[in-house]
Amino acid sequence: MQVEINSIWDVKGVDGLDDGLYRLLASYKDDDLFILFNMSSKSKLQRPIGVSIELFSEIIKREEIKSSAFELPFYQLASESDIPQAHVEKRNEQFELIKALVVEPYFLFEIVLNQRCGVMPAHAKSKGTYVQKLYRILNQYWRYGQDINALVPAYKNSGGPGEPRLAGVKKRGAPVQLSTPSMIPPSGKNTTEDDKKKFLKAIKKYALKGRPTAISRVYDKMLNELYADEILQAERECRDPLVPSLRAFRYWVKKLIPESEMIRKRTSKGDFERNRRGLRGAATDHSEVPGSYFELDATVLDVHIVSEFNRNQVIGRPTLYYVVDKESKMVVGVHVSMEYASWRAGRQALVNSFTAKKEFCSRYGVEIEKEDWPCHHIPQRLLCDRGEFICKKAEELAVPLIGHLSFAPPYRADKKGVVEHRFHILNENLIHDLMGTTRGVNHIRGDKDPRMDAVHTLNEVIQMIIEDVLKQNSKTLDALAVQTTLLIESDLSPTPLNYWNVHLKKHFHALNKADEAEVRAKLLPVVYVSMTSKGIRLNENMYYECDRPEFEDWKTIARNNGTWRMESRIDSDSASFIYVRLQAHEGFTRCKLMQMSSIFEDRHIADVLYFKDWKKIEKSKLNVSSRSINIHARRNSIIEDAKKEVKDSPKPSTKAERVRDMKDRRREYILDSRVDERVDPNSDLMDNDSSVERMSEVRKKKVISILKRKKDSDK
Incomplete structure (x- = not known):
């Protein structure tokens, strides 16, 4: 494994070395020596330690020493322009005190081999300072990477930011500002550890329930439940109750409960996963x-x-x-x-x-x-x-x-x-x-x-x-x-x-x-159609045809021998065509809408369904109206009048007499109708007694004799 200057090593179970993190400060190959600095303790000053290079390599092979990492403080990672001028001056001042030491190549070698090295006292005297201060600066320099920015003062950590403090007697926080001098603002109350416990209890009971709830509403419920005794006592004593303010409640809720937990538990699981969780990547990652x-x-x-x-x-x-x-x-x-x-x-x-x-x-x-x-x-x-x-x-x-x-x-x-x-x-x-x-x-x-x-x-x-x-x-x-x-x-x-x-x-x-063809056959809905004398029928009014030569023969067979059923596939986007299995052992054939059903051309299935529903509604409507009622009444009246006249007329003696000479009477009735059409009722023929005779003569002139066919019995 490659060993580099400023690399960090985690040491465990090595004789002569305490467990912890070490930084490699220098390497002296000619003298078979590594210089290490123990970074585990900040409370006391540390001196560098010398380790044989050969021994160090063997320990690495035994995995008693492993490569590690050390995170530098955030204020040391700032660019030069972002460091305040006062901090730069402090850094440069401390670096000037140790500059002559750190640039000396064998300074670390001498300080490791000689426990009572005279270099440090002599340098401290020349700089007008003391040895412990130099060691403090050098420890900081070695700990944070042997760089000039390692000496940037940690003023950003001054005051213990983020660390909790115990509340005292004096009221903390900004006072309430009033414009009227005569009005006295409420004194308020510092938040104690007991108050924080009540805050947590109220938030968990009323706010973190999987739905959004206003903090002010939680605050009111908390006062009614957990501060009821103090509020009632204050009313009896005619004073302001010593309870935390809403502002303090909001502040400590944010401090005590992580914001991510507040977001997660104030909404449903589904809403959090859909709309509020952090995104892990793009939709196209997979x-x-x-x-x-x-x-x-x-x-x-x-x-x-x-x-x-x-x-x-x-x-x-x-x-x-x-x-x-x-x-x-x-x-x-x-x-x-x-x-x-x-x-x-x-x-x-x-x-x-x-x-x-x-x-x-x-x-x-x-x-x-x-x-x-x-x-x-x-x-x-x-x-x-x-x-x-x-x-x-x-x-x-x-x-x-x-x-x-x-x-x-x-x-x-x-x-x-x-x-x-x-x-x-x-x-x-x-x-x-x-x-x-x-x-x-x-x-x-x-x-x-x-x-x-x-x-x-x-x-x-x-x-x-x-x-x-x-x-x-x-x-x-x-x-x-x-x-x-x-x-x-x-x-x-x-x-x-x-x-x-x-x-x-x-x-x-x-x-x-x-x-x-495969897609439509497998995915489109199965509908059975009928082969009829008019064509392939779907529903009641939709007929389809195809270009097959035998299609006309199939219509003839259907007209004479009856219809038969065939399997089909329909596309609901258009009624202009369907796919029909015309014969049992073949695929689907595209059939187009016939001219007689052109009303459904390019119609969506929704419009076809609307047409069917419209027909049902129209059929279900009543055909009886005031007009039909009047017609029915007049028809019954005519029938009753006709029955009455038949009853008043002389009745024939036999049934045969009622129908005898029916053809002759029909012929006379037709001739009378023809004469009535040709003779004006208002003419002089109708005004005298001879009108009947004249009409009879006209009728005789109109009669034409027609030869009759001989019957078989006459032959």
Whole structure:
């Protein structure tokens, strides 16, 4: 082991040397001698000790001497400009007394070998001082590193700062200043050791209970409980009670209880871990490259939305899912729906993050290139909440794709700090500026209801969120600049998009290529559809078709032999397409919405559900109204009148007579109707007695004989 001048050594169990710390002052290799100084005692003066170099090396090998360290006092570590001038003068004055001794190379050698060395008395006489003073200065010089600043006076320790003192009779502290001379301030009371015990008891009983409590309230409770006798006695004697003041109470609470303990115990454990504890590092400390960790989380957006079908119908606040790459802070997936935070909605966010974004963005009117949002990969790990993914479905479907799921503890949003910060940015930049926003606060009685201002549909909100995500992915983040040198080498600005692209280009990533068909087949919800004569039916009014040549034949079979059921996968972001397993032993085929169901084109599943609910409500409404009641009454009246006239008319003798010559009577009725249409009722034909004869002649002229087909019996 290398032995250096001024090095510190911890000595234990060595013959001839007391246990403790020693500083190596000098080395005389020619004389096989190390000069050591014992630093353990400050109370008495110490002389340096000589030790053989060979023996010292052997003791080091036996580990009876170990290398150690000694911390210099803080006032000796100050720069020259920060040392007060009076301290500098005192330091220089003491150094001048020993300068001639310490610069002499063999001074330590002589003082160690000669116990009655005459160098010290002679030097003390020449400087006009005494030997003990020189030894005091030299001890300080040797103890603190043989440097001129070792002689800086320790005036900062004068008076025993921080050391407790016993209270005397005289009142300590600044007196109360009054402007009115005739008013006498209360005398007050010095804080005693008994008072300090009461302070600790009150603080532990009322303040350190896991919730914030005002110190003044704790002080009042302490007086009522622990100083009640003194206060009652003072009232009987008509004097001021001798109790500590609130100011003294605050002062001693800070002195007696560490501030870190006060912070920790005056709040809940979860709040301390989230918002108050000291930070141990950055969020990216455990993610080496893009794809190491994706964070997934959901939040209810602070804005109310309306229906696509009827903008006067508010349907509530949607749920937003973000999937963010922890290393690059890139938003790799987004999903907005009216579903509550659940596995059903969470897997839609995973599908979005694992698939290409160009078609997804164009669906909402945002045209991009693949390079603008090149995120369609599967990560090594996914950090998510227990609520959505700690279920059997997530383990069966997501784990085979991702490989490892990590769950954040309950009430610990700080464990997903990157995605939580993305929510905060979205609220500040977009959501809190929209019509119908709640601004993250509960509705207060008397304020305007934000639901009354809601004007945006779900698709409009999704479009604005997509545009904000693209903006945030291209925003400069200073934190990314210190995470890698690739951005500097490529001369790229530190944005999430550049960080993502440069790592993929250099193959420094942990991303896996995602097969879109496999992702959708494994993650999208299973729904069974029916093959009908019109097409593939989902729900009641949604029909889909595909480009298969045999599709028309399947419709024909379904019309004649009945419908059959098929397995499908639906994407809740759009009703324009579904994925159907058309035959038992094949994959899923993309089917598009038919023209007859075009009302659902590009609709979100929330709008489809709204349409179904609207139909249910309309069906449940009463069809009876005042008009229908009047129609029903008139209809019954007509029926009763007709029955009465039939009853008053002469009855036929037989049933056959009632229906006999029915065709002739119908023919005459038709001819009469035709004549009535051609003859004006107000003409002269209707004014004389011959009108009937004339009408009969007209009727005969209109009659045309038609040849009848011979019956088989006539042949």
